[in-house]
Amino acid sequence: MQDSTNHSTYIYISPKKLIICVKSELDEKVYENNLKIENDTSEIDFQKVDLFLSQNVFKIEKQIQNFITKIYVLLDSKSFFTFDMSVKNNYESVLNSENVSRLLYDAKDYCRKTLNEKKIIHLIINKYKVDEDYYSYLPEKTSCRTFSLDVSFFCITNNFFQKLEETFKKYHISVNRVVNFNYIEKFLSDEQKDIFLATKKIINGHNPNEAMIVDKGTKNEGFFEKFFNFFN
Known part of the structure; x- marks a missing residue:
């Protein structure tokens, strides 16, 4: 089998429910399965996530005749930490993408400890x-x-992210991107009810006010490229 270059795999993870979904290049649903979790905790049970993957990964790979190598994680969890701040430019200038990028860099520097x-x-x-x-x-x-920006950081702990990575590594799958479900929900509508298609749109830059994360060495002409190369 080859890598799953013609398919995108998504997983929704919450304390109460798990959904795994595979989409074709044309956004057609190729595979979907879900599991309701009966418990009283608000924490993610990684053992149940592991079991759910064991019940689905090989079925998917057999059906699409490809390996799953990457996955998009839609996380519905209180594990998210949100931090809001304002950052200001105090000298006369032209407001453009370069100056905004510099302010975002400053924002990260100001809240380094947080x-x-x-x-x-x-x-x-x-x-x-x-x-x-x-x-x-x-x-x-x-x-x-002068100009200023009001910004919000959505974060998870490095430890939580490492647990996610370790869970998927057992199946030789890397986490391509994690997204916040509550954030994605804001982009759902009567016309767009599919949480995974909404996730795809956000990942592809649907919200012009979101700074998109790019890996080091990835050429991206978005105006936040320099800022996120700093992060990664």
């Missing part, structure tokens, strides 16, 4: 303030005296 031992999953710009005006988007090439 984010210690944590992995950043999402970085969202909630609001732009340009002089006395507020924007929900980047007003490119606007001259200003």
Whole structure:
């Protein structure tokens, strides 16, 4: 068998339910299975995740005639840590992507201790303030005296992420990306109810106010590229 280059594999993980889903290149559902978990805890049970994978991974690989090498994890858990902050530029300049990238770099530097031992999953710009005006988007090439950003960091602990990685490594699967279910939920609608397709859209940059994470050495022309090369 070959690597699963023609399919994308997703898994929803919560304390109460697990769902694994495989989509084709055309976003058609190729495989889906779910498990309801009866327990009174709000913590993720990694043993149950492991068992669920053992019951599904080989079935999937047999059905698609390919190995699963990467997976997208949709995490619905209280394990997320959210940190909000504002960061301000105090000198006159032109508001553009380069200056925003520098401010985001500063934001990470300012809260280094707070984010210690944590992995950043999402970085969202909630609001732009340009002089006395507020924007929900980047007003490119606007001259200003000052500007600031209200941002939110969505994180999990490095220890939690390592547990995720170790669970999937047993099946020779690497975690391609983790996303926050509560964040993804905001992009669902009557027309778009599929949580995995919504996840795909977010991963592909559907929200212009999310700084997209890229691996070192990956060429990406998004305006947050330099910022996230710093993180990774």
